[in-house]
Amino acid sequence: MNAINFSGKNVLVVGGSSGIGNGIARVFRDHGATVFVCGTRASAADYKSDEDGSDFTGMTYFQWDVSDDTTVENLTPPFASLDVLVLSQGLVMYKRAEFQMPNFRHVLDVNLMSVMSCCMKFHDMLVATKGSVVIVGSSASFYSVFGNPAYSASKGALVTLTKTLAEAWAPEGIRVNGIAPGLVATKITKVTWDHPRRYEESLKEIPLHRWGTPEEMGGVTLFLASSLSAYVTGQMILVDGGKGLA
Numbered sequence: 743m744n745a746i747n748f749s750g751k752n753v754l755v756v757g758g759s760s761g762i763g764n765g766i767a768r769v770f771r772d773h774g775a776t777v778f779v780c781g782t783r784a785s786a787a788d789y790k791s792d793e794d795g796s797d798f799t800g801m802t803y804f805q806w807d808v809s810d811d812t813t814v815e816n817l818t819p820p821f822a823s824l825d826v827l828v829l830s831q832g833l834v835m836y837k838r839a840e841f842q843m844p845n846f847r848h849v850l851d852v853n854l855m856s857v858m859s860c861c862m863k864f865h866d867m868l869v870a871t872k873g874s875v876v877i878v879g880s881s882a883s884f885y886s887v888f889g890n891p892a893y894s895a896s897k898g899a900l901v902t903l904t905k906t907l908a909e910a911w912a913p914e915g916i917r918v919n920g921i922a923p924g925l926v927a928t929k930i931t932k933v934t935w936d937h938p939r940r941y942e943e944s945l946k947e948i949p950l951h952r953w954g955t956p957e958e959m960g961g962v963t964l965f966l967a968s969s970l971s972a973y974v975t976g977q978m979i980l981v982d983g984g985k986g987l988a
Protein backbone atom coordinates (compact mmCIF):
# COMPACT_ATOMS: atom_id res chain seq x y z
CA MET A 743 0.00 0.00 0.00
CA ASN A 744 1.24 3.50 -0.85
CA ALA A 745 1.06 5.49 2.43
CA ILE A 746 0.96 8.83 0.66
CA ASN A 747 -1.83 7.96 -1.75
CA PHE A 748 -4.82 9.97 -0.48
CA SER A 749 -7.31 8.71 -3.09
CA GLY A 750 -10.75 8.47 -1.54
CA LYS A 751 -9.81 10.82 1.31
CA ASN A 752 -11.43 14.18 1.94
CA VAL A 753 -9.06 16.97 3.01
CA LEU A 754 -10.09 20.44 4.14
CA VAL A 755 -7.50 23.22 4.19
CA VAL A 756 -8.79 26.26 6.08
CA GLY A 757 -6.76 29.17 4.72
CA GLY A 758 -6.23 27.15 1.55
CA SER A 759 -7.07 30.16 -0.59
CA SER A 760 -3.51 31.44 -0.66
CA GLY A 761 0.12 31.05 0.34
CA ILE A 762 1.14 28.08 2.47
CA GLY A 763 -2.41 26.72 2.72
CA ASN A 764 -2.81 26.70 -1.05
CA GLY A 765 0.56 24.97 -1.40
CA ILE A 766 -0.55 22.31 1.10
CA ALA A 767 -3.83 21.90 -0.79
CA ARG A 768 -1.95 21.41 -4.08
CA VAL A 769 0.26 18.71 -2.57
CA PHE A 770 -2.75 16.76 -1.23
CA ARG A 771 -4.52 17.15 -4.59
CA ASP A 772 -1.44 15.84 -6.39
CA HIS A 773 -1.49 12.79 -4.10
CA GLY A 774 -5.07 11.88 -5.00
CA ALA A 775 -7.09 13.59 -2.25
CA THR A 776 -10.44 15.27 -2.75
CA VAL A 777 -9.51 18.75 -1.58
CA PHE A 778 -11.69 21.51 -0.15
CA VAL A 779 -10.25 24.96 0.51
CA CYS A 780 -11.71 28.09 2.02
CA GLY A 781 -10.85 31.73 2.53
CA THR A 782 -12.56 35.03 3.24
CA ARG A 783 -13.51 36.04 -0.31
CA ALA A 784 -16.77 35.20 -2.09
CA SER A 785 -15.29 32.94 -4.75
CA ALA A 786 -12.03 31.42 -6.00
CA ALA A 787 -12.09 33.89 -8.90
CA ASP A 788 -11.58 36.69 -6.39
CA TYR A 789 -8.03 35.42 -5.79
CA LYS A 790 -6.97 35.28 -9.43
CA SER A 791 -5.21 38.64 -9.44
CA ASP A 792 -3.09 37.83 -6.36
CA GLU A 793 0.66 37.55 -6.89
CA ASP A 794 1.17 34.34 -4.96
CA GLY A 795 -0.02 32.02 -7.73
CA SER A 796 -2.87 30.35 -5.89
CA ASP A 797 -4.26 27.45 -7.90
CA PHE A 798 -7.71 25.99 -7.31
CA THR A 799 -7.65 23.43 -10.12
CA GLY A 800 -9.46 20.28 -9.08
CA MET A 801 -10.42 21.71 -5.67
CA THR A 802 -13.70 22.90 -4.23
CA TYR A 803 -13.58 26.44 -2.84
CA PHE A 804 -16.05 27.88 -0.34
CA GLN A 805 -16.14 31.15 1.58
CA TRP A 806 -15.74 30.86 5.35
CA ASP A 807 -14.62 33.63 7.70
CA VAL A 808 -13.50 31.78 10.82
CA SER A 809 -12.82 34.82 13.02
CA ASP A 810 -16.26 34.48 14.60
CA ASP A 811 -17.48 31.38 16.51
CA THR A 812 -21.03 31.72 15.21
CA THR A 813 -19.92 31.71 11.57
CA VAL A 814 -17.87 28.62 12.28
CA GLU A 815 -20.76 26.83 13.98
CA ASN A 816 -23.28 27.80 11.29
CA LEU A 817 -21.32 26.43 8.32
CA THR A 818 -22.87 23.53 6.42
CA PRO A 819 -19.74 22.02 4.85
CA PRO A 820 -19.79 20.78 1.26
CA PHE A 821 -18.78 17.24 2.36
CA ALA A 822 -20.26 14.57 4.61
CA SER A 823 -17.02 13.09 5.91
CA LEU A 824 -13.53 14.36 6.61
CA ASP A 825 -10.21 12.53 6.85
CA VAL A 826 -7.73 15.40 7.21
CA LEU A 827 -8.23 18.89 8.64
CA VAL A 828 -5.44 21.41 7.96
CA LEU A 829 -5.63 24.76 9.73
CA SER A 830 -3.55 27.33 7.86
CA GLN A 831 -5.56 30.47 8.56
CA GLY A 832 -3.58 33.35 9.99
CA LEU A 833 -2.77 37.01 9.96
CA VAL A 834 -0.23 39.45 11.32
CA MET A 835 -0.44 43.21 11.84
CA TYR A 836 2.60 45.40 11.29
CA LYS A 837 3.69 48.87 12.46
CA ARG A 838 3.05 48.00 16.12
CA ALA A 839 -0.71 47.69 15.55
CA GLU A 840 -0.74 44.53 17.68
CA PHE A 841 0.02 46.65 20.76
CA GLN A 842 -3.57 47.96 20.59
CA MET A 843 -5.99 45.68 22.42
CA PRO A 844 -8.70 45.37 19.71
CA ASN A 845 -6.01 44.33 17.23
CA PHE A 846 -4.32 41.99 19.73
CA ARG A 847 -7.70 40.32 20.29
CA HIS A 848 -8.50 40.07 16.56
CA VAL A 849 -5.18 38.37 15.78
CA LEU A 850 -5.81 35.88 18.60
CA ASP A 851 -9.35 35.30 17.30
CA VAL A 852 -8.06 34.31 13.85
CA ASN A 853 -4.75 32.62 14.73
CA LEU A 854 -5.77 30.77 17.90
CA MET A 855 -9.48 30.80 18.76
CA SER A 856 -10.54 29.79 15.24
CA VAL A 857 -8.15 26.83 15.30
CA MET A 858 -9.99 25.49 18.35
CA SER A 859 -13.46 26.27 16.94
CA CYS A 860 -12.61 24.55 13.63
CA CYS A 861 -11.25 21.50 15.48
CA MET A 862 -14.47 21.27 17.50
CA LYS A 863 -16.60 21.81 14.39
CA PHE A 864 -15.11 18.73 12.69
CA HIS A 865 -14.36 16.58 15.73
CA ASP A 866 -17.21 14.13 15.12
CA MET A 867 -16.35 13.70 11.44
CA LEU A 868 -12.71 13.04 12.38
CA VAL A 869 -13.74 10.46 14.99
CA ALA A 870 -15.73 8.62 12.30
CA THR A 871 -12.70 8.38 9.96
CA LYS A 872 -9.99 8.18 12.66
CA GLY A 873 -8.64 11.18 10.86
CA SER A 874 -5.93 13.65 11.58
CA VAL A 875 -5.43 17.36 12.17
CA VAL A 876 -2.42 19.43 11.11
CA ILE A 877 -2.15 22.90 12.65
CA VAL A 878 0.06 25.52 10.99
CA GLY A 879 2.07 27.20 13.73
CA SER A 880 5.24 29.15 13.04
CA SER A 881 8.85 29.48 14.07
CA ALA A 882 7.17 32.24 16.12
CA SER A 883 5.63 29.40 18.14
CA PHE A 884 9.07 29.01 19.73
CA TYR A 885 10.68 32.47 19.54
CA SER A 886 9.63 36.06 20.09
CA VAL A 887 8.75 38.22 17.09
CA PHE A 888 9.89 41.79 17.52
CA GLY A 889 6.88 44.11 17.30
CA ASN A 890 4.26 41.33 16.99
CA PRO A 891 3.06 40.31 20.48
CA ALA A 892 -0.28 38.94 19.27
CA TYR A 893 1.21 36.91 16.44
CA SER A 894 3.85 35.30 18.65
CA ALA A 895 1.44 34.71 21.56
CA SER A 896 -1.13 33.08 19.27
CA LYS A 897 1.46 30.89 17.58
CA GLY A 898 3.06 29.94 20.90
CA ALA A 899 -0.32 28.83 22.23
CA LEU A 900 -0.79 26.53 19.24
CA VAL A 901 2.07 24.33 20.50
CA THR A 902 0.27 23.45 23.72
CA LEU A 903 -3.12 23.35 22.02
CA THR A 904 -1.67 20.76 19.63
CA LYS A 905 -0.33 18.69 22.54
CA THR A 906 -3.54 18.98 24.55
CA LEU A 907 -5.89 18.03 21.70
CA ALA A 908 -3.55 15.20 20.72
CA GLU A 909 -3.73 13.75 24.23
CA ALA A 910 -7.49 14.25 24.52
CA TRP A 911 -8.35 12.76 21.15
CA ALA A 912 -5.82 9.91 20.96
CA PRO A 913 -8.32 7.44 22.50
CA GLU A 914 -10.69 8.28 19.62
CA GLY A 915 -8.03 7.56 17.01
CA ILE A 916 -7.44 11.18 15.96
CA ARG A 917 -3.86 12.39 15.67
CA VAL A 918 -3.14 16.11 16.08
CA ASN A 919 0.18 17.54 14.90
CA GLY A 920 1.54 20.79 13.54
CA ILE A 921 4.11 22.33 11.26
CA ALA A 922 6.04 25.44 12.23
CA PRO A 923 7.19 27.15 9.02
CA GLY A 924 10.16 29.48 8.92
CA LEU A 925 10.10 32.04 6.12
CA VAL A 926 7.91 31.44 3.05
CA ALA A 927 7.11 34.14 0.46
CA THR A 928 3.38 34.87 0.84
CA LYS A 929 1.08 37.86 1.38
CA ILE A 930 2.01 38.13 5.06
CA THR A 931 5.79 38.17 4.48
CA LYS A 932 5.79 40.62 1.53
CA VAL A 933 7.24 43.29 3.83
CA THR A 934 10.45 41.22 3.93
CA TRP A 935 10.74 39.42 0.56
CA ASP A 936 9.79 42.54 -1.36
CA HIS A 937 12.48 44.58 0.40
CA PRO A 938 16.00 43.71 -0.91
CA ARG A 939 17.96 44.63 2.23
CA ARG A 940 15.58 42.87 4.63
CA TYR A 941 15.49 39.82 2.36
CA GLU A 942 19.32 39.56 2.23
CA GLU A 943 19.50 39.95 6.02
CA SER A 944 16.95 37.18 6.50
CA LEU A 945 19.06 34.73 4.47
CA LYS A 946 21.99 35.13 6.89
CA GLU A 947 19.89 33.51 9.62
CA ILE A 948 18.94 30.43 7.59
CA PRO A 949 21.57 27.65 7.41
CA LEU A 950 20.04 26.30 4.16
CA HIS A 951 20.34 29.88 2.89
CA ARG A 952 16.99 30.18 1.18
CA TRP A 953 13.32 30.63 2.05
CA GLY A 954 10.98 27.64 2.06
CA THR A 955 8.21 27.05 -0.45
CA PRO A 956 4.50 26.37 0.15
CA GLU A 957 5.01 22.93 -1.44
CA GLU A 958 7.72 22.09 1.11
CA MET A 959 5.24 22.93 3.88
CA GLY A 960 2.81 20.65 2.05
CA GLY A 961 5.30 17.77 2.03
CA VAL A 962 5.67 17.74 5.81
CA THR A 963 1.91 18.19 6.26
CA LEU A 964 1.29 15.22 3.97
CA PHE A 965 3.71 13.12 6.04
CA LEU A 966 1.96 14.12 9.27
CA ALA A 967 -1.44 13.22 7.83
CA SER A 968 -0.25 9.89 6.39
CA SER A 969 0.24 6.49 7.96
CA LEU A 970 4.01 7.06 7.70
CA SER A 971 3.59 9.09 10.89
CA ALA A 972 0.98 6.80 12.50
CA TYR A 973 2.90 6.81 15.81
CA VAL A 974 3.41 10.60 15.93
CA THR A 975 1.00 12.85 17.75
CA GLY A 976 1.15 16.16 19.60
CA GLN A 977 4.23 17.36 17.72
CA MET A 978 4.88 20.74 16.10
CA ILE A 979 7.68 20.22 13.56
CA LEU A 980 9.89 23.15 12.60
CA VAL A 981 10.16 23.43 8.80
CA ASP A 982 12.55 26.37 8.68
CA GLY A 983 15.73 25.47 6.80
CA GLY A 984 17.52 25.31 10.16
CA LYS A 985 16.69 28.90 11.11
CA GLY A 986 16.09 27.87 14.72
CA LEU A 987 19.39 26.03 15.16
CA ALA A 988 21.70 28.85 16.12
Ligand SMILES: NC(=O)c1ccc[n+]([C@@H]2O[C@H](COP(=O)([O-])OP(=O)(O)OC[C@H]3O[C@@H](n4cnc5c(N)ncnc54)[C@H](OP(=O)(O)O)[C@@H]3O)[C@@H](O)[C@H]2O)c1
Pocket residue numbers: 756757758759760761762763780781782783794806807808809829830831832833852878879880881882922923924925926927928929930931
Ligand atom coordinates in the same frame (compact mmCIF):
# COMPACT_ATOMS: atom_id res chain seq x y z
N1 LIG B 1 4.63 32.95 5.28
C1 LIG B 1 5.43 32.64 6.29
O1 LIG B 1 6.64 32.87 6.26
C2 LIG B 1 4.85 31.97 7.50
C3 LIG B 1 5.73 31.54 8.50
C4 LIG B 1 5.24 30.90 9.60
C5 LIG B 1 3.89 30.63 9.70
N2 LIG B 1 3.04 31.04 8.74
C6 LIG B 1 1.62 30.73 8.91
O2 LIG B 1 1.14 30.08 7.76
C7 LIG B 1 -0.27 30.27 7.68
C8 LIG B 1 -0.61 30.74 6.28
O3 LIG B 1 -0.07 32.05 6.09
P1 LIG B 1 0.56 32.49 4.70
O4 LIG B 1 1.93 32.90 4.95
O5 LIG B 1 0.28 31.46 3.69
O6 LIG B 1 -0.25 33.85 4.42
P2 LIG B 1 -1.51 34.12 3.48
O7 LIG B 1 -1.18 33.84 2.07
O8 LIG B 1 -1.98 35.47 3.84
O9 LIG B 1 -2.58 33.05 3.96
C9 LIG B 1 -3.38 33.25 5.09
C10 LIG B 1 -4.65 32.47 4.91
O10 LIG B 1 -5.48 32.67 6.06
C11 LIG B 1 -6.77 33.05 5.60
N3 LIG B 1 -7.46 33.86 6.59
C12 LIG B 1 -7.04 35.02 7.17
N4 LIG B 1 -8.00 35.50 7.98
C13 LIG B 1 -9.05 34.63 7.90
C14 LIG B 1 -10.34 34.59 8.47
N5 LIG B 1 -10.78 35.54 9.31
N6 LIG B 1 -11.16 33.56 8.15
C15 LIG B 1 -10.74 32.60 7.29
N7 LIG B 1 -9.54 32.58 6.71
C16 LIG B 1 -8.71 33.60 7.01
C17 LIG B 1 -6.50 33.84 4.34
O11 LIG B 1 -7.68 33.99 3.59
P3 LIG B 1 -7.77 35.18 2.52
O12 LIG B 1 -6.83 34.80 1.43
O13 LIG B 1 -9.17 35.24 2.11
O14 LIG B 1 -7.32 36.43 3.25
C18 LIG B 1 -5.45 32.95 3.70
O15 LIG B 1 -6.03 31.84 3.07
C19 LIG B 1 -0.62 31.29 8.76
O16 LIG B 1 -1.12 30.60 9.88
C20 LIG B 1 0.72 31.92 9.08
O17 LIG B 1 0.76 32.44 10.37
C21 LIG B 1 3.48 31.71 7.64
